[in-house]
Amino acid sequence: MRAEPTPENRALVTDLAGVALRNPVLLAAGTCGTLDEFGEVLDLSRIGGVVSKSITPEAREGNPWPRILDAGDRVSGMLNAIGLANPGVDAFVHDYLPSAVLMPCAVICSAAGFSVDDYVRVVGALAEAEDRDRAAARGVHGLHVPAAIELNVSCPNVRTGTEFGHAPETMAELMRAVRPAAGRTKLFVKLSPLTPDVVGVARAAAEAGADGLTIANTVAAMAIDVRTRKPRLANVTGGLSGPAVHPLAVRLVHAVHTKLARDFHGKGKHLPIVGVGGVSHWEDAAEFVLAGASAVQMGTALYADPRSPLRVIKGLRKWCEAQGVMNMSELVGAVRV
Numbered sequence: 001m002r003a004e005p006t007p008e009n010r011a012l013v014t015d016l017a018g019v020a021l022r023n024p025v026l027l028a029a030g031t032c033g034t035l036d037e038f039g040e041v042l043d044l045s046r047i048g049g050v051v052s053k054s055i056t057p058e059a060r061e062g063n064p065w066p067r068i069l070d071a072g073d074r075v076s077g078m079l080n081a082i083g084l085a086n087p088g089v090d091a092f093v094h095d096y097l098p099s100a101v102l103m104p105c106a107v108i109c110s111a112a113g114f115s116v117d118d119y120v121r122v123v124g125a126l127a128e129a130e131d132r133d134r135a136a137a138r139g140v141h142g143l144h145v146p147a148a149i150e151l152n153v154s155c156p157n158v159r160t161g162t163e164f165g166h167a168p169e170t171m172a173e174l175m176r177a178v179r180p181a182a183g184r185t186k187l188f189v190k191l192s193p194l195t196p197d198v199v200g201v202a203r204a205a206a207e208a209g210a211d212g213l214t215i216a217n218t219v220a221a222m223a224i225d226v227r228t229r230k231p232r233l234a235n236v237t238g239g240l241s242g243p244a245v246h247p248l249a250v251r252l253v254h255a256v257h258t259k260l261a262r263d264f265h266g267k268g269k270h271l272p273i274v275g276v277g278g279v280s281h282w283e284d285a286a287e288f289v290l291a292g293a294s295a296v297q298m299g300t301a302l303y304a305d306p307r308s309p310l311r312v313i314k315g316l317r318k319w320c321e322a323q324g325v326m327n328m329s330e331l332v333g334a335v336r337v
């Protein structure tokens with residue numbers, strides 16, 4: 001069973017649409033292995049949770065190499081075009097998910113696909129695993145496994161990867177199909193920073209049954225080797241992540257929180273936002289919180305320092321103390337504009 005949080009740790013205890021987190025710092029999809037591998041380099045009992053690699057119906061090898069690179073000295077970030085390499089949902093449920101029950105943090109599974117049916121199949125298989133787990137043993141820490149499913153409708157590195165999250169109509173259609181397949185499992189939708197009407201898409205997802213939003217995925221980008229005149233990624237384009245995208249993601253979180261999450265809150269539905277993009281210091285996470293995020297995810301920063309989440313958690317704890325709040329939730333959306 002989970003140990004009672006000490007008073008100083010209580011400041012970071014987070015409720016994400018009913019998913020209990022010991023603190024609001026999670027590892028972002030695709031940046032920490034398929035599921036539990038990061039436990040080899042970071043004590044997972046000290047973070048809030050892990051998001052799995054995005055899982056598709058069939059196994060995928062992903063795009064050709066090179067498919068990941070440092071964006072260079074002049075840009076603070078990373079470019080990747082992994083292309084959703086993953087074992088496929090059946091192998092994931094069979095070979096990976098059982099170990100999630102032993103993971104000492106919340107486990108969120110990311111689902112992706114190329115059609116509505118693909119998403120329904122993956123979400124259905126993951127939710128079924130959760131149902132079985134609910135009936136038998138829960139995770140050692142009393143959490144359901146998976147604690148939630150995050151729909152990736154925002155991958156810029158595969159054909160149609162951003163299609164469903166591009167417009168309110170396609171978003172609503174997908175959510176309406178996927179919601180019943182998810183059963184009682186919480187559903188988060190991970191949005192693209194390139195969506196023209198991000199507030200409209202977020203509203204469509206929420207009205208069709210999303211329990212929360214993750215903002216945002218990588219920004220479609222390109223890098224060229226000027227000596228060979230060739231693109232630096234075999235896929236030609238990739239997704240930019242890291243510090244370079246942080247202010248962009250903060251603005252989106254703020255826009256969605258101001259225009260949408262507060263409306264839902266007023267109607268008695270809590271629509272939490274998870275901020276993602278360039279968190280490497282606690283101040284980046286705190287900025288997301290003030291903009292309206294209830295939790296954050298970290299990805300690119302893990303490549304420079306796999307233990308960076310611990311520094312972020314420590315900094316957030318001190319920040320809450322300095323701001324005189326009992327719990328960080330009091331600071332969500334508290335930017336003084």
Ligand SMILES: Cc1cc2nc3c(=O)[nH]c(=O)nc-3n(C[C@H](O)[C@H](O)[C@H](O)COP(=O)(O)O)c2cc1C
Pocket residue numbers: 028029030031053054068078080082084110152155190216217218240241242243245276277278279297298299300301
């Ligand atoms: C190598 C790599 C692989 C990624 N794979 C996925 C993925 O499978 N699914 C997904 O939703 N996002 C994926 N992302 C996006 C991250 O989860 C995150 O949204 C993005 O990197 C921004 O956060 P960061 O700046 O902290 O890295 C990936 C990012 C990187 C760098």
